[in-house]
Amino acid sequence: MENLxxxxxxxxxxxxxxxxxxxxxxxxxxxxxxVLPGLGAPNGVSLLLPLTFGMxxxxxxxxxxxxxxxxxxxxxxxxxxxxxxxxxSSVATTFDGYPMARDGRPTTALATAFGSAAFGAxxxxxxxxxxxxxxxxxxxxxxxxxxxxxxxxxxxxxxGMGGAAPIxxxxxxxxxxxxxxIGIDTVSGSVRxxxxxxxxxxxxxxxxxxxxxxGIGELLIAVEEEFHARAVSSRVDWKEVFRALxxxxxxxxxxxxxxxxxxxxxxxxxxPTAASFMSYGIAKRFSRNGARFGSGEAEGIIAPETADHAAxxxxxxxxxxxxxxxxxxAAVMMGGLMIWGLNPGPMLFVDQKDFVWGLIASMYVxxxxxxxxxxLTVPVFAALMRIPFAVIAPLIVIICVVGAYSVSNSYLxxxxxxxxxxxxxxxxxxxxxxxxxxxxxxIGDKAEDAFRQAMLMSKGSLGIFFANRLVTTLVxxxxxxxxxxxxxxxxxxxxxxxxxxxxKVRII
Amino acid sequence: xxxxxxxxxxxAALTGIFGVVVVVSSIDNGIGWSSAGxxxxxxxxxxxxxxxxxxxxxxxxxxxxxxxxxxxRVAITASELRRxxxxxxxxxxxxxxxxxxxxxxxxxxxxxxxxxxxxRQSVLRALVIAVVTPLALYVVFERMFQVSLPHGALATAFGF
Numbered sequence: 001m002e003n004l005x006x007x008x009x010x011x012x013x014x015x016x017x018x019x020x021x022x023x024x025x026x027x028x029x030x031x032x033x034x035v036l037p038g039l040g041a042p043n044g045v046s047l048l049l050p051l052t053f054g055m056x057x058x059x060x061x062x063x064x065x066x067x068x069x070x071x072x073x074x075x076x077x078x079x080x081x082x083x084x085x086x087x088x089s090s091v092a093t094t095f096d097g098y099p100m101a102r103d104g105r106p107t108t109a110l111a112t113a114f115g116s117a118a119f120g121a122x123x124x125x126x127x128x129x130x131x132x133x134x135x136x137x138x139x140x141x142x143x144x145x146x147x148x149x150x151x152x153x154x155x156x157x158x159x160g161m162g163g164a165a166p167i168x169x170x171x172x173x174x175x176x177x178x179x180x181x182i183g184i185d186t187v188s189g190s191v192r193x194x195x196x197x198x199x200x201x202x203x204x205x206x207x208x209x210x211x212x213x214x215g216i217g218e219l220l221i222a223v224e225e226e227f228h229a230r231a232v233s234s235r236v237d238w239k240e241v242f243r244a245l246x247x248x249x250x251x252x253x254x255x256x257x258x259x260x261x262x263x264x265x266x267x268x269x270x271x272p273t274a275a276s277f278m279s280y281g282i283a284k285r286f287s288r289n290g291a292r293f294g295s296g297e298a299e300g301i302i303a304p305e306t307a308d309h310a311a312x313x314x315x316x317x318x319x320x321x322x323x324x325x326x327x328x329x330a331a332v333m334m335g336g337l338m339i340w341g342l343n344p345g346p347m348l349f350v351d352q353k354d355f356v357w358g359l360i361a362s363m364y365v366x367x368x369x370x371x372x373x374x375x376l377t378v379p380v381f382a383a384l385m386r387i388p389f390a391v392i393a394p395l396i397v398i399i400c401v402v403g404a405y406s407v408s409n410s411y412l413x414x415x416x417x418x419x420x421x422x423x424x425x426x427x428x429x430x431x432x433x434x435x436x437x438x439x440x441x442x443i444g445d446k447a448e449d450a451f452r453q454a455m456l457m458s459k460g461s462l463g464i465f466f467a468n469r470l471v472t473t474l475v476x477x478x479x480x481x482x483x484x485x486x487x488x489x490x491x492x493x494x495x496x497x498x499x500x501x502x503x504k505v506r507i508i
Numbered sequence: 509x510x511x512x513x514x515x516x517x518x519x520a521a522l523t524g525i526f527g528v529v530v531v532v533s534s535i536d537n538g539i540g541w542s543s544a545g546x547x548x549x550x551x552x553x554x555x556x557x558x559x560x561x562x563x564x565x566x567x568x569x570x571x572x573x574x575x576x577x578x579x580x581r582v583a584i585t586a587s588e589l590r591r592x593x594x595x596x597x598x599x600x601x602x603x604x605x606x607x608x609x610x611x612x613x614x615x616x617x618x619x620x621x622x623x624x625x626x627x628r629q630s631v632l633r634a635l636v637i638a639v640v641t642p643l644a645l646y647v648v649f650e651r652m653f654q655v656s657l658p659h660g661a662l663a664t665a666f667g668f
Contacts, residue, residue, distance in 0.1 A: 039653055047653060167569075171523055171562035174555040178530045181552045185537075188548040193533050216599075223595045224588045390629065391637065394622045397599045398615050401606070402645060406655045411607060418603050422596075426519045429583065448551050456545040 006353060007129055010361030013058060013354060019362065020369070022059060023066040027370045030070020031377065035078055039406065040087055041071035041329040049336050057340040058358040064333055065316070065362065069121070069370040071329075072312050076113045076305060077381050081106060082396055084215040084403075088206050088442045089272035089308045092280040094214060095435070096293060096300025103296050106382040107237055111244035111375065112298050113305045116255060118371040119248070120306035123259035124266060124313030125363045132321060132349070140322065142268055144453035145464045149474035150265070151447035154274035156478035158281035158439060168432045176440025177448070179204050186445070187452050199412045206442050207407045211400040212417040213434055217424020219396055222389070241378055251302050254283055258303045262310025267318070272311040273442050277435070279307030282481075313363065320348060320356060512583040516570025520563045527559030598622050610660025612642040 013019070026048075033044035044067050052060035072089075079090040080097035093113060100109040142150075182193045183203030194200040248255065258279040265275035283303035284293040293300045319330045322345065337344050342352055349356055384392075404417035427434055458464035466472045530552055537549030584592070602618040609617070616638045623634035649655045 033653070036648065039649075039655065043653055043655070165566075165569075167562050167565050171559055171566065174558040174562065175523060175526065177555040178526070178552055178559065181534075181555070185548040188544060190537055190548045192537050192548055193530060193552055195529065195533060220592055220595060223591045224584070390626075391623065393595060394598075394619050395641065397595075397602070398618070398641060398645075401603060401615075402611065402649070402657060405611070405657065406649065409656065411658065414603055414606065418600060423522075426515070426522070430516055430519055432519075452546045452551075460541060460545075 003129060003132070006357045007361060009354075010357030010359075011365075013358035014062065014361040014365050019059060019062050020365070022063045023362070023366050023369045024373065026063045026066025027070035027073075027366070027373050030067035030072075030370075031074040031077075031374060032070075033067075034071035034074020034076075034087075035381075036403075040075070041068050042332055044071060045329055045332045045336075049332065049339075052336060053339065057337070057342055057352075057355050058362075060336060060340060061333070061355070061359050062362045062366065064336060065359065066366045066370065068312075068329055068333075069366050070374075072121075072309060073114060073117060073370055073374040076117065077110065080109045080113060080301075081381060081384055082215065082392075082399075083218040084396070084400065085210055088210075089276050089312065090304075091210060091214075091273070091435075091438055091442075092276040092304035093301060093308075095280065095304075096295070096297050098218075099294065100296035100298075100301065101385060105296070106385045107240045107378055108244045108298075109296075109301060110378045110381060111241045112248070112301045114371055114374050114378070115245045115248050116251075116258070116302040116306040117309040118367060119255055120259050120262050120309035120311075121313045121367045122364075123306075124263055124310040125360065125367065127263050127267075127314050128317050128363070129360060132317065141470060144450045144457060145467065145471045146268070146474065148447060148450035148454055149465065149471050149478065150268050150270040151274065151443050151450060153474055153478040153481070154265070154270060154278045154443065155439065155447070156482040157278045157285075158435065165431065168430075169436055172427065172432050172434070172437040173440050176437040177444045179209065180441050180444030181448070186449055197412070199410055202408060202410075203445075204416060204441070205407045205413065206438075208404045208413045208417045209420050209441050210438060211404050212420025212422075213424035213427075213438065215396060215400040216418065216421025217428055217434075219393055220421065220425040221428055223393070238379070241375060247298065248302070251299055254287065254299050254302050255306055257286075258283065258306035259310045262307035263314045265307070266311035266314030270311070271315065271443075272308045275311035276304035276308040277439050279303045313367075316363075320344060320359075509582060509586050510584040510589065512581060513570060513573060515583040517567055520567035520570055524560055524563030524567065527556050527563055530556030530559065594626070606658055606660065608661050610663050611657040612646060613660065613662070615642050615645065 029044055029048070030041065033039040033041065045064050048064060048067060052063060055063070071087075075085070075087045075090045076093050076097070079085040079093040080101050083094050083098040085091045085094055097109045097113060100106075178193065180203075183191070183201055185192050191201055261279045261282065262272070262275045265271065265278065270278075280293075280300065280303050283299055284290045287293070287297075287299050289297050289299060316330060319334055334344050342348065342355060400417060400421075401414050404413045405411065407413055424434065426432075427437070454464050458467075464471075465475050534549035534552035534556060537552070538547040539549045539553045540547055541550075598618060598621060602614055605617075606614050619641050620634050620638035623629045623637060624631050629637075645657065649657055
């Protein structure tokens with residue numbers, strides 16, 4: 001109950017006119033950087049940082065965290081409308097969000113995404129409010145073997161669920177791992193797979209790969225099919241926004257399950273990206289409409305979005321309570337904290353009660369502000385779908401080029417992006433799945449590092465993955481998720497060979 | 509016209525070559541177990557081997573015309589190929605000229621060429637879009653977020 005009192009006190013700090021104004025400004029700027037490719041929350045937060053030096057620490061963190069919420073919401077917009085994920089954690093949103101928007105229901109897709117995202121964030125904040133100290137302990141219990149087990153679990157829940165040819169899936173996955181390995185190896189410090197090109201030392205950014213694979217690749221598929229966006233009703237349909245929100249409670253189980261996955265992956269350092277992929281994979285497996293996933297199913301949007309935001313929110317907790325930033329944005333914010341004269345870490349909760357609880361209260365209010373603002377913008381974004389394809393296609397190309405360039409001001413990235421575009425087209429055309437490829441690029445090197453560090457700890461014995469209850473449970477759950485569909489597939493093939501052969505599944 | 513078989517085989521060849529490159533260059537990093545733990549090249553080496561083996565399998569399946577898509581004989585028809593080239597070739601030219609003319613001039617030219625030349629849009633409309641695009645890029649990236657986009661060798665030569 002002490003927490004509740006502190007929270008109420010926090011609300012008296014957060015809900016004031018100047019702070020609400022700061023939230024609106026922060027959220028709007030955040031939506032802008034989120035929608036723009038190549039710019040993300042880290043850019044926005046770093047640019048705003050100098051402005052905050054004259055502010056009270058509470059006001060400053062409210063501005064910066066509001067920007068973070070805005071960016072999280074904004075990142076889903078381009079995923080849904082153009083199949084270009086602005087950040088790794090919104091990749092899984094493209095799988096069902098884009099088909100739904102393309103099908104002439106962009107308003108529904110956006111409203112569903114924002115509604116479930118808000119729910120996820122809310123669950124994350126509630127978790128922070130009540131379990132702050134417990135959560136900090138869980139995060140501390142995580143060493144390299146546990147990290148690896150979490151990544152393994154994320155892979156296991158996602159891979160093998162698609163309908164693609166198994167060997168093609170394996171090839172796509174292995175290529176993703178190889179791409180993730182390009183550049184400096186963080187364990188040994190040696191340079192890998194650069195083929196003598198110095199610019200590759202920094203590695204291949206995920207953004208570059210995704211812009212090409214999804215953005216350009218999808219564009220090529222679209223012109224080939226002579227795709228024309230179905231006429232979207234020209235008037236702004238506010239009712240559809242509310243109808244979509246009203247349908248969310250029907251997916252209550254999916255919402256709760258995804259939020260739980262998100263919170264778990266946020267506290268354990270799996271992060272929002274792994275969370276959204278894992279949530280999508282599990283939703284596909286357990287949903288009644290699982291077979292329709294990938295063709296614009298509402299639950300396919302709800303699952304990744306809820307998990308993404310639940311993880312994104314609960315990931316701020318390790319930053320505050322342990323001083324471990326969970327993401328690039330959190331790292332920049334932590335830099336800010338130190339400049340304002342605060343020391344992140346366990347003592348923060350004792351020394352700076354006003355700051356901590358003001359921030360937590362502002363998470364509630366800030367997310368409400370963010371979801372209201374972002375819902376107001378839905379019709380504006382949905383209207384983008386009405387621009388003729390002939391006009392939007394070159395603009396998407398420019399967006400991808402600028403996005404790829406601005407990741408690290410490298411021209412090579414632009415060329416690579418175009419190359420990924422061709423690969424994306426070929427893979428999509430020949431039913432190689434893209435999702436395992438992207439997942440491997442994003443968390444492949446982290447998983448490898450964790451595995452090798454664990455091997456260093458155990459001097460090469462695999463027994464370390466069964467050394468304690470936490471890690472054993474994680475590994476066994478991963479194996480079960482990995483083997484279950486395989487076993488089911490074999491059983492089905494043995495029983496009805498004809499039916500299985502004619503089954504049509506969309507490859508993602 | 510490109511047959512599915514040819515496409516399937518060439519894609520598998522592409523992934524296979526990538527796999528070979530990965531294997532060769534990871535051997536330089538050292539594979540196996542040393543005093544410093546698992547060597548840096550081990551994982552890339554294994555993934556490379558998997559890519560090569562998988563590609564060989566896919567290539568065989570493609571050549572024999574087996575697999576889930578076996579009924580589809582033609583992958584890309586002539587008119588589809590024309591439309592693909594219509595999108596990709598201008599985009600590739602745009603990317604190629606960026607180091608010379610920069611992002612702003614490049615995008616103006618690209619948008620104008622793609623919109624005005626096939627006569628899908630009126631020249632005036634194409635012109636407006638072609639001018640507004642780089643302006644928007646400039647305001648948002650260079651002014652608001654201070655991300656510098658390439659200005660090109662031409663601009664440097666004129667002293668910008």
